[in-house]
Amino acid sequence: NAGVTQTPKFRILKIGQSMTLQCTQDMNHNYMYWYRQDPGMGLKLIYYSVGAGITDKGEVPNGYNVSRSTTEDFPLRLELAAPSQTSVYFCASSYSTSGLSQPQHFGDGTRLSIL
């Protein structure tokens, strides 16, 4: 059981380049999330999705886009990479019905540097 898988694990981008961070989960979770974590800081919610075809902004969505065409996949797109987007990106998923949130399962993270 792989859980939440993120690719790539490391990436260096030049300013202005674009890339997609991949995230897939095999637990049939309906909720998926993208967070970024800067050094010494907590996790900031970028985008989240409560099901296929539904996405919503989190705390820090500017400069990012997401899509959720299937239950399993939730890619994060950076269109014009900026140095401020240098961070560790975590994808997470959970299974939640109405009311209470359930614990999130996290991927290993993608370490992204913009130079």
Add this chain to the structure above:
Amino acid sequence: RKEVEQDPGPFNVPEGATVAFNCTYSNSASQSFFWYRQDCRKEPKLLMSVYSSGNEDGRFTAQLNRASQYISLLIRDSKLSDSATYLCAVSRGSSASKIIFGSGTRLSIRP
């Protein structure tokens, strides 16, 4: 005021000691609360969920105080392996989907 606030620490305590730290949240409608443990350069891992007044798992006890809007984590008989950053996470209001994390509390256990 931040939605979820934690004392960043570091808390530096001897092995075997009891240590506790709090996490305050601003939205009184929040329903779900979690403590995660994060080791250096690793992903967060669930330590405990708190949905009602509290939860206990071995040496770890979490308490929820709705009146004062905080959750606490108590670690008894601390081990060297407890050294990590502890993150609290809170659902934003009554929404089951949006989970907001605190900045984390660093704990270091010394021999």
